[in-house]
Amino acid sequence: MIILTPISCKNSTELATPVAPERVLADSKLIGEFQASQLRGRFTGALAPVQLLVRYGIKVYRIEYNTTNTDGKPIKASGALLVPNTDGAMPLISAQHGTIASDAEAPSYYNSGSEIYTFGTLFAAQGYIVAAPDYIGYGVSKDLPHTYEHREGLATASLDMLRASREFLADQQIKWDSRLFITGYSEGGYASMSLQKKIEEETGEEFNLVASSLGAGAYDKTATMRYLVSNRTTTNSDYNRLYTWVLLTYDRIYGLNRPASYYFKEPYASRVAESGRNANIGVSLNDAFTDAFKKAAAEETDQAFVEAVADNDVYDWKPRTPTRLYHGTADNLVFYFNSQNAYDAMQKRGATNVKLYPIRNATHATGLIEFILGTYTFFTNPSNL
Known part of the structure; x- marks a missing residue:
């Protein structure tokens, strides 16, 4: 079983403290509560071993919040917030989903078969609060075009989802231990890299970003x-x-x-x-x-x-946060050179806390499980790149 261990806050005193953003949380609703035994029942067959990772039941909330579209206009967006049933202080994961085929797969519906229903739930049942943005174009903003693979659109919606989640947790007196982790695969990997860059470069000390695990994103x-x-x-x-x-x-x-x-x-x-x-x-x-x-x-x-x-390149910069890049070497959808180019560019900029994990002979689909298992291990001990 993976056991969470305390992580000390990063030293970010060199950053200027930003002006506190306006309140963004617009509405929230409890959409489900699930016991640990119910959650274990979701993982059968080849996934049966991960039942051992389920430690807590969870509550699932639909969050609606104010954000900005790519044209600068204010809009409402939505997402899911998963909260473990425990009284202890918990870390928070911002989990960006991969490409989805329909609005029904968006996190805020919490429908079976969606990423948040399976792998997002597994993180939450292990003791992490999980914030999962729908992105613009899904959920409450479903009548708008999705900002597919658009750096600023994905990053802004994800960042404001984090801010809305922080406000919700404070309103409900749910204990967040201030640690933030970021993860995503495919479009979610690209969205997560975009979010990480935005947090590091634009938000000062607003967040205590501890680690980022990114899988198979088209960064270049x-x-x-x-x-x-x-x-x-x-x-x-x-x-x-x-x-x-x-x-x-x-x-x-x-x-x-x-x-x-x-x-x-x-x-x-x-x-x-x-x-x-x-x-x-x-x-x-x-x-x-x-x-x-x-x-x-x-x-x-x-x-x-x-x-x-x-304008949508997000590979050539210097992350401060410990970051893992996972990618299947046989990926013929999002080509492996995206992660290799990102790693090489970051190394040239002196980013010693970034590591590339090639998943040998894995395609876009078959690399997912190794990415998820590696992410669990990494988030348990972010100092172990």
């Missing part, structure tokens, strides 16, 4: 874009829908407003124009792109597009 958007336009990649239409989703998100948020025919040849341009991110593209994506777009992207003559992509 520029390298990913160049690879996709210049190389033959998967013909998996589900993967290509995700790449298209990123492209259309950046086109919208940065006001590029290009027609689908700028990016895609026929018949794919018509499909994207009609179905958006759900368009069926069953060829290597570089075979679906127009020659003009590929040339402009590769040679960086389309400055507006290149700058939009680069």
Whole structure:
């Protein structure tokens, strides 16, 4: 069994104390309470051994809070807050979810099959408070477009979810021991890296961030874009829908407003124009792109597009927080070079508290379990990179 151990606060006296943000918590509701025996019953078959990690029952709350959309307008967002049934002071994990296919999978619904229902619950049952943002575009903000793989949109929604959670815990007199951990896989890995960077660079001493465990995120958007336009990649239409989703998100948020025919040849341009991110593209994506777009992207003559992509790079900076990067070496959805490039860039900047954990021969799907188990171990002893 993993036992939580006290972690001393980091020395961050070199940081300026920020102005206290306005209250962001708008509403909260208890949506479920579950005993430890009920939680153990969720983990069967190959996952049966993790039943030993369940120590506490939990309460699950839906949190609604005020945040800002990518256009600067104030909006409401939502998320789930999982609180262990214990009187002791507990650490807090900000858990950013990976790509989801429907609003019903958002954390604040706490539906079976969602990340928060399974792996998020396992963290909570081990003694962590877990804050899980829906992101913009899900939950209470479901009528807005999701900010898919957009650095600032994901980071802002996640940061304000943390602030709302802090206010809720204080209102309910739930004991938080001030320690904060960050984790996420896939889109959640990218969102978590974006959140970590925002906390470290913009919030001063507002949070006591102890450790960050990131899995298979597309941190180097520029390298990913160049690879996709210049190389033959998967013909998996589900993967290509995700790449298209990123492209259309950046086109919208940065006001590029290009027609689908700028990016895609026929018949794919018509499909994207009609179905958006759900368009069926069953060829290597570089075979679906127009020659003009590929040339402009590769040679960086389309400055507006290149700058939009680069604005979402989150790999080349110097984290202060102990950070693990997990990634499957055979990942053909979010390419392994994203974590390798991040590690190399951070090392060059002198970040000695970042370590790369290659998951040998693992794909995007098969690397998940090793990432989760490694994260548990790391959070138990963050000094052991």
